Amino acid sequence: MSYVDVNTDAFVKVREALRCFQSEISGFSGVISQETSGITEACEQKVHDQERVVSELKETKRLTEEALERIKRALEQENAEKERTEQSIHSLERELSDLEDELSDLYDQRSSVSDDEEDKEAARKERASIDREISAVKSQISRTREELSREKDNLDKIKAEIRRLEAEKNKTEEQLAKIKADLQRNEDKLAKMKDLLYYIKSDARELRAKAKNLEMDSSERTSHSKSCVEECIQYLDEYLNS
């Protein structure tokens, strides 16, 4: 085998390698472009999903805050009602005490009415008058006691409602604290995702440009090298045929 034959084989081998390389790298930048677009779209979708989570949590927070305000207003009303009822009970108790004193005075008056022979009729009339007053006061005491009993029952109900509202308020406040913490965590997560998406998009743009340049540059250089090798082969062919 001559030097020329050896070189011809080497040139052919390199020409084939260059052809094979060109074929293999063809479409490289297309794949990179497609995959980077797929990556950024998938990341954007995840950011949108996270934005929806944050938006839903904000709405839940708003509704919970409104519910808490309603409970607080109801508590204020119940506490005002409790105060009013306690004052009413206090007044009724004082009234009852006064009536009982009045009744006691009337009994004293009745027992002090003289029972002399000459004033018998007058004493009877006075006792009858006192008895009517006693009866009226007793009726008033009875009505006041009934009213007091109703007000006390009402106070018990108000107190029970206040306890229920307090428990609901505490529960809602705990829920709100949890929602706020959850919202903060998800807002932080969204901010991180948005930051990373910004850099991923920037990386994707850079990668697409680099891949396109690499493919074009490699293809051009390979074409040029193939031409050079072809020239060598042609030169050797001419030399051998001369």
Place this chain on the structure above:
Amino acid sequence: MSSVNTMTTAVLKFQSSVKKLSDNISSAGYDWNDEKHAALTGMVAEIASNAKGVMSTAEHMASRCREFDSVASQN
């Protein structure tokens, strides 16, 4: 993450093609050893260097994508 894998695989495949070309040109150098062969070798070395730059960017992007997925999957 499948797109990230496909992307890095494409760059690795490109690098593998450059390596194959480089090996073929080197092996041809036993019989063909002149300035034209040297120019070819230099050309392939430049392509390999550029491909390395692309790989570096791809790895950087893949790392950010992994970080993104890690953040996105946190509850």
